Amino acid sequence: MTDTARWSEESEALAESVMAKYPQKRSALMPLLYIAMREDGYLSEAGMRRVADLVDLEPAQVSSVASFYTMYKLEPVGKYLVSVCTSISCWLLGGDEVLEAVEASAGVPSGETDESGVISPEHVECIGACGGAPAVQVNYELIEGLTPKKATELVEWLNAAQPATLNGDEMQALFGGERSFDWAINETNDATGPYPAFQPHGTIAALDRS
């Protein structure tokens, strides 16, 4: 294996701890890809090379795995990935119209990123919020029960406020409607980029364990 550029010390330490959680280190491949995304904002070639190095694979094997899944973005995406569900239940209740509204206010079609690199709209398959259709995620933080109008406001808010971290409950309160079920208490987290905020992979600082 060639020597690849190391990540930040924090990410390298995380990578070590993640690998230790599995009986075989290749199993850590997917979590490591998230760490790579956190490093670069997307899954870069350098990131995949580093992962390959860590788990003793060829880079082609890593990209083979990464490109299989939809959440590893192999191209740079905006600060906010706005994922609009257009699967059956959301479609029945206007998911396509919500997508149109998001695309219109972002000014770019699904799959692209606006000029200022803030919003990347995408349409996705079911995100498990069908009872609160139509549903949207921003950096994988959920908002249920949107309307095209609320979706437009959401994008405008993201553009204007550009929060460093996102909170699903806050966005739900501002733009959401009917939910699939009561989410219970609000909790702090920091969804900081277009990857899921999940602590073992290094994406959130701490959980409120109240």
Place this chain on the structure above:
Amino acid sequence: MSEPAEFVTIKLNGEEIQAPAGEMLIKVAEDNGTYIPRFCWHPRMKPVGLCRMCLVEVETPRGTALVPSCVQPVADGMAVETGSPVALKAQEGVLEFLLVNHPLDCPICDRGGECPLQDQVMSYGPGESRFVEEKRHYEKPVPISDLVLLDRERCILCARCTRFSDEIAGDPLIEFQNRGNGTEIFTFPDEPFASYFSGNTVQICPVGALTAAPYRFRARPWDLLTIESTSPFHTEGSRITVHASQNQVLRFLGVDNGLTNQGWLSDKERFGFEFIGSPDRLKMPMIREDGEFREASWGEAIGLVAARLKEIVERSGPDAVGAIGGAQGTNEDAYALSKFMRVAVGTNNLDAQLDDGLNPDFLVGVGSRARIQDLESAKTILVWSADLKEENPILYLRVRRAARELDATLIVVHPARTGLDDLADHKFGYRPGDGADLLADLAAGTQDYAPALDALQDGPVVVILGRTGLSEDGGLAEAVASFARDLPAASIMPIVRRANTFGALDMGVAPSLLPGRIPARGASGAIIELWGKVPATRGLDTAGMLAGLVGGELEALIMVGADPVRDVPSGSKAADALRAADFSVAIDLFMTDSAAMADVVLPAEGFTEKEGTVTNLEGRVQKVNRIVPGPGQARPDWSVLDGIAESMGSPIGLPSSEAIAKEISTVATAYEGVSWDLLEGEAREGAVVPIGDVRQPLEYIAVNAEQPARTKGLALHLARTLYDDGSAIRHSLSLAKLAPGMTAGLSPDQAVDLGVEAGDLVTVSIGSVTFACPVRIDRALADKTVAIPFNQPGIETLDAAASVLVKAGGSS
């Protein structure tokens, strides 16, 4: 590991047949004359059942089920319909699905005419397409390496190429990317499919998605003439077919000889065919006159050679003449050289190895010889040799298979990183020169070595041994052999790398041996009856001959397919020797660096241009065949040597290659009964000439002799790479550019000591040769060692015995 097969009875299309339990249905059907269409299944790879082309109907307790026959083991009482309406509908359906996105460009496809997909469509396929939507589009063929192009539109995603690269070759550089309908085969950006075995994927691709740059669009299959032959590139003796059109060799394909290459070829042997048609081939005899070569007739050239040799023999005795080479031709050529030197000249000064091999007596005479096939049942394998991936790539694949698929314990001993390290259960490195110490530790089972020694007690054990590098004394391999001999159920495979070396040694192209592995000293029997008296004293080996030329004891040198200036591990000494020679003649395909220094150069016919036999590293004799004429006036070596002997007035009486073959089988006892008829008839997989058998007159007992004192300063690990500046590669345009070039391999600590990192330039001095090259970090190297690849383009050949110095910096 094959246990005695248990047989089951199944009903195949209504007929009861017997089949080995557990065998896949697709294979059983084929063995019984029913061909089930398939794309992903390949007999040499694990079945994956993904193309779904091979669906058949099988009766189950819950009614009939469609099952993929490539992953369905046969079981007693199973009833199978391969052509029922339901099965046929499914097969046609799959075929239609495959065609949905397949371009209709058969007329311009390399595979057109020999494409399994095309064939299937002809015999099963739907007529008109119902698919009116738009097909998948990709950029048309993109090079994924220097040798291979990929057309993703044609790919049917059978995963043969990816499985081969990963499982068999160990180079997972092409993989499925994306998913679903967007799935494609591809490499990682800037990481080309640089595998020594990449050409195999072209051969097994069932469509024209993977094509070989060296033969794209050259010919249509129906224009090709084909013969079966044996690859001349590695000592494993891969079975191949040679394809030619209009007197041009266009490609080699691997043939599945289950006992040797199992269908695979290295890219060197697959694409090395290019040298045959090189415009640089010698076409006319050449004579040096006033320092310049001029063309001459065969009569003149042979007359001159005969006269000069005769003159020297008469003046200084037969031992003033020597010959090196003979390992690049056929056994028949080698026999002619052997007989020529003994009978026409009268000396034992001949050597097929170029100072880079092992003691010939050891190579042909050591007992308990392993065959390649023994790797299939080996429990433990010890590889203490050159990096097999670089020098014996087919053996490399077989060892990989044994370790990976057959769960053999693999122990690798080598001073640097080798291709097998990743699969090895135990890897031991050492500083070149310290091998004997390591052997002592291993034999004693001291701490680190105890598990490996334990594994070696678990037979059957196969021990592959050879020189790990050119700077290593050949005696170490013999010492390892003497250790291995005492292991339980161990067999030994001493190896060298150059083409037909084993055949040449068997023909007596060695200072100590006569044909049939008969020691020259005290020889008797049929060979003496035919040849008459032969010189009894051991002759000079290559190093001795080169030294002899400089010292004046030797005056004339005959080079037969040998280029000592590039090939011996001290090329500058070889050049000095040639300069000092009173007379030298080269019989060769090309004007090599050495031939260019000779007095007479004679054009030889090469591989595919002549018929004969070759012998591989396990003693397997196989046929090579002719399909194209040689260029110009080129002649086979044996005929040239026969002509010279005739002209010298000491005829050796060799009228044809076939006549020589007959003579070999009468005088070389070990080759008794090995006739061309046999090799073309029942022994298509080759006939193994027994080693260590009663007919084997020589039994060489290896000993653990004292090794030369170790180096004090920096130790040199000088090792070959698959691609180098050898003459076949130099003249195979596709391969010539693949030689890795000079690098200096250093251990991480050594690099730190020198203050350099990977890629930095260092200046290396080896004896009188100094050059600058980039640093390569090799974690497997010992400190105080530098690893240098041998025979790279643009660099003089290096003296393995010279002292070496490395310092940071330099300009290239």
Place this chain on the structure above:
Amino acid sequence: MTDHPLILTARMHAHPESSHTIATYEATGGYTALRTALDMGRDAIVEEVKAANLRGRGGAGFPAGVKWGFLAPARPAYLVVNGDESEPGTFKDRQLMERDPHQLVEGTIISSLANEVNHAFIYIRGEYPKSARRVQAAVDEAYAAGYLGANILDSGYDLELTVHLGGGAYICGEETALLNSLEGRRGEPRLKPPFFPAVRGLYMAPTIVNNIETLSNIPWIINNGGNAYSAIGPEDSPGRRMCSISGHVNRPGNYEIVEGITWRELIYDVAGGIRNGNELKAWVPGGASAPWFVPAEHLDTEVTKAAIDSNGSMTGSGAVIVMDHTTDMVAAAERLVRFFAHESCGLCTPCREGTTWLDMILRRMLAGHGRASDPDVLYDVSDNISPGVTWPPKMTTICPLGPSAVSPVASLLKHFPEEVAAAVERGTQVPVSIGIRS
């Protein structure tokens, strides 16, 4: 509905603010089942689960206790909890993970104990970071409380529990694809045979894969006994199950139901009926893979596994998607087919090529370019993926995903031929091709 107590959602209804915390969980009887189970030992736990006749809630409905009985004897063995919930219409596991993660963790520990597992995994789909956070927090709390790790509650039993986040791929819900994914590979299903998880699963070791909801039932079963569980609802599919209802109903959501009510009761009473008083047109009774039901034939049939099966569909993931009379059924079918085409792993030919082809035809019809031959081609392409287009489906594919795409097409052709004909009618009959790769 019934007077049986809630099993899965009782705590979250009673303690909406804190049901996910260990304090509330313990205060409401949490982790007592674990203590009981540690005393019972392996075989007794398996017996209770067998007695409960707890069917898997991931889709196939296989009894969990029976599955556990098949675990091959080699060790190590692994338990993998399937939280990849991605089938359109399904959102029940998310609620169980976010609102009562300790119930899941306790169920997982007991199930691991029953199967001699020392390392278990909870595989959660990547789009559920909140579920993953809540489950991870619960796992951390359980470690801290001594319910996980070495020597659990001084019993000598050790268990590591790793929460694994997916990367976005529905096919990873298929158990063997999930194992590949967990090994750091592409989420491609393995061949069964020979790779049955119970024999050759994770790292080729014996492995149990169970759904989130399935294992969330385990604490209750241990606390109340298998017989108490099997006494609830129909004999063949007892207990309570989560039913995700979505689409054109007034009260979408997850409902913890007992089987035996009719579809009319479920849709009109439980889910509040159709929005705006509209007419019910069709519904998907068990996740996107299930053949559709229509009111004329099915409204008064029972919501039981047996009845649904015999009526030619399946309970599947328990998701019910309701469509009213305004729905364009060709478009609805296309939405469903599009999903499977997008989620096909691409490994086997009929699914990789066939699902996309079906989707292309439907899209072309919707774009006004239907052809007279389209219904036949739709049927025959379906037939080449799922021979006979029967139920339960036969398949030319490796896994059931390919045939899943056939369900909506077959349902469309069967129940709404006139809508198909109308779409063809709208067609211009001019051969066109439209690229639809996205």
